[in-house]
Amino acid sequence: MNTNRSGKGIDIVRSILLVIFLAVIGSSVCLADQLQWNDETASLRAVQALVQESWLVSYCSQADSDNVEVWLIRGITVADTSAEGLFEIKILAKCLYQSQESFAAGEFPLPEDRWHFEQVHDSGWGIAGIDLAYMYVYTQDGSFQCLGKTLDLPCQIGVETITLPDELMEALEARSPLDRGEPLPWYHH
DSSP states (O other), X not given: OHHHHHHHHHXXXXXXXXXXXXXXXXXXXXXXXXXXXXXHHHHHHHHHHHTTOSEEEEOOTTSSSBOOEEEXXXXXXXXXXXXXXXXXXXXXXXXXXXXXXXXXXXGOSOOGGGOOEEEOSSOOOEEEEOOGGGEEEEEETTEEEEHHHHTTOOOOOSXXXXXXXXXXXXXXXXXXXXXXXXXOOBOOO
């Protein structure tokens, strides 16, 4: 009988370890898509923030390392999701520039001489859903702030502000067909 008790004890320990393992995996998956789906109020506030600017910086500060991308956005929509009451922001966008190297959140802020961007030539226009925790909106002087933080939404990020080099900002200003602050076309809501 003593053997059965120790076998049950091992099963209980295994079950507890499995629950802990799944909780850890589940929490890291949740961080991967922190603000992908949002309630209607947060979604509409995000749309208002996005229509103010035509550039968007994409960077996942929760990844071990990620490239910084600069996108030109032309349109935006608030789309229904499979979860009742939750919506996803989708943008019509094109990647203009990508950093040549990927960076960990702890490396920011980067000195200007560490930034090396290449123009993305093969990027066509596409529709993509965005996570507000990993998108950065233009604020001023080449700085882009985390959209989720700008909207005071709860999110865990490693980088709140990304300041792009002057040379890249000049290239963006020269090539962007939209003036900053001009409202973008809407698809629907």
